[in-house]
Amino acid sequence: MKILIVNAGSSSLKYQLIDMDDEKTLAKGLIERIGIEGSKLTQRVDGEKFIVETPMKNHVVASEHMLKALTDEKHGVVKNMDEIGAVGHRVLHGGEKFTASVIISEPVIEAIKENIPLGPLHNPANLMGIQACQEVMPNTPMVAVFDTSFHQTMPPKAYLYGVPLEYYKRLRVRRYGFHGTSHRYVSARAAEMLGKKKEDLRIITCHLGNGSSITAVDHGKCVDTSMGLTPLEGLIMGTRSGNIDPAVMQFIMNNDKIDINEMLEILNKKSGLVGISGVSSDMRDVEDAAAEGNQEAQYALDMLDMGIKKYIGAYAAVMGGVDIIAFTAGIGENGPELRSSVMKDMEFLGAKIDEEKNKVRGKEADISAPDSKVKVLVVPTNEEIVIARDTLELVTNA
Ligand code: AMP
Numbered sequence: 001m002k003i004l005i006v007n008a009g010s011s012s013l014k015y016q017l018i019d020m021d022d023e024k025t026l027a028k029g030l031i032e033r034i035g036i037e038g039s040k041l042t043q044r045v046d047g048e049k050f051i052v053e054t055p056m057k058n059h060v061v062a063s064e065h066m067l068k069a070l071t072d073e074k075h076g077v078v079k080n081m082d083e084i085g086a087v088g089h090r091v092l093h094g095g096e097k098f099t100a101s102v103i104i105s106e107p108v109i110e111a112i113k114e115n116i117p118l119g120p121l122h123n124p125a126n127l128m129g130i131q132a133c134q135e136v137m138p139n140t141p142m143v144a145v146f147d148t149s150f151h152q153t154m155p156p157k158a159y160l161y162g163v164p165l166e167y168y169k170r171l172r173v174r175r176y177g178f179h180g181t182s183h184r185y186v187s188a189r190a191a192e193m194l195g196k197k198k199e200d201l202r203i204i205t206c207h208l209g210n211g212s213s214i215t216a217v218d219h220g221k222c223v224d225t226s227m228g229l230t231p232l233e234g235l236i237m238g239t240r241s242g243n244i245d246p247a248v249m250q251f252i253m254n255n256d257k258i259d260i261n262e263m264l265e266i267l268n269k270k271s272g273l274v275g276i277s278g279v280s281s282d283m284r285d286v287e288d289a290a291a292e293g294n295q296e297a298q299y300a301l302d303m304l305d306m307g308i309k310k311y312i313g314a315y316a317a318v319m320g321g322v323d324i325i326a327f328t329a330g331i332g333e334n335g336p337e338l339r340s341s342v343m344k345d346m347e348f349l350g351a352k353i354d355e356e357k358n359k360v361r362g363k364e365a366d367i368s369a370p371d372s373k374v375k376v377l378v379v380p381t382n383e384e385i386v387i388a389r390d391t392l393e394l395v396t397n398a
Contacts, residue, residue, distance in 0.1 A: 003084070004133075096152070151222045204326070340355065
């Protein structure tokens with residue numbers, strides 16, 4: 001079966017068509033600037049680019065162009081859309097309702113809508129993507145895969161905040177965690193790489209990209225994760241602050257006479273690597289600036305490094321030890337310098353890397369030193385394949 005994976009943003013739509021017979025990606029596409037001037041579709045097939053520049057006023061029109069591109073006589077990969085057996089949609093927030101992926105039905109759409117207050121930026125966009133695909137492919141089964149569902153195994157002691165319990169009971173204020181599909185893939189793949197069962201292992205997965213989160217996976221189940229009610233909590237990220245004392249907000253707001261929306265804009269968009277370094281939200285730029293002697297860029301790198309160390313230490317303590325530390329996402333997969341600085345002085349945990357092996361970028365690798373008790377791995381993430389596998393399983397068993 002060929003499965004289409006859709007990840008819809010407010011003005012963008014990413015897609016991928018995967019042939020599940022051999023899990024090969026047939027085509028990858030990105031539609032940008034939906035609903036604004038300059039709409040553009042870029043599709044890649046075997047490295048060859050196909051670009052369509054035409055107005056796309058909404059996600060329905062964008063989805064029509066996606067199907068047109070996939071079935072294009074010259075640049076397409078299927079003859080007609082009947083060859084697409086199912087669509088798997090990435091959805092940010094499943095709240096507490098979804099502990100696993102589900103076939104999309106009216107009640108599921110309603111539940112995604114109910115979770116809009118928890119994911120105000122992403123869930124409406126994800127819904128637009130689902131509804132647009134339903135409109136242009138009315139007979140194709142669709143599945144929703146949530147970024148939050150892998151983390152639903154966390155115990156209350158991990159997901160509750162120290163605020164009156166009333167807020168959890170009434171408003172469902174709690175830690176949800178994100179990047180769940182990535183943490184799930186990477187933890188399972190890490191176990192596989194070592195020929196072991198994930199149910200026998202304690203794994204710390206470090207998803208370090210523009211957004212970053214770390215998860216403790218104890219015998220196959222998430223027991224804690226660094227992101228919270230929203231993806232703002234945890235490590236410092238490209239533009240997000242990560243953990244701060246909440247009173248910092250009141251202090252800044254009172255002094256600078258700004259409101260909570262402006263404050264949150266600062267914490268989400270102007271903090272983290274870009275806010276500290278003043279250079280960029282991109283790790284490569286920050287590393288280059290630090291190498292040229294920019295002290296503020298160095299602060300940003302040191303803060304990220306220390307934050308990762310603290311989570312690894314904490315999660316090892318929570319699980320009573322750790323068997324695998326796995327690095328993934330843009331920085332985790334491609335940043336030997338950060339991996340090296342994070343893993344320095346981790347011998348007390350039994351974890352040591354081999355600097356030569358650590359030079360790897362973007363490939364699966366065991367970078368542990370031969371005498372390291374903890375395996376340290378680089379595992380490129382593959383959220384699309386998880387979405388495709390879940391979709392296949394659900395539609396074939398439906
Ligand atoms: P992602 O959100 O997973 O796409 O990751 C984006 C982040 O990965 C950005 O901060 C990039 O600078 C970083 N990244 C990509 N390639 C490299 C590299 N070769 N070295 C260090 N960071 C990298």
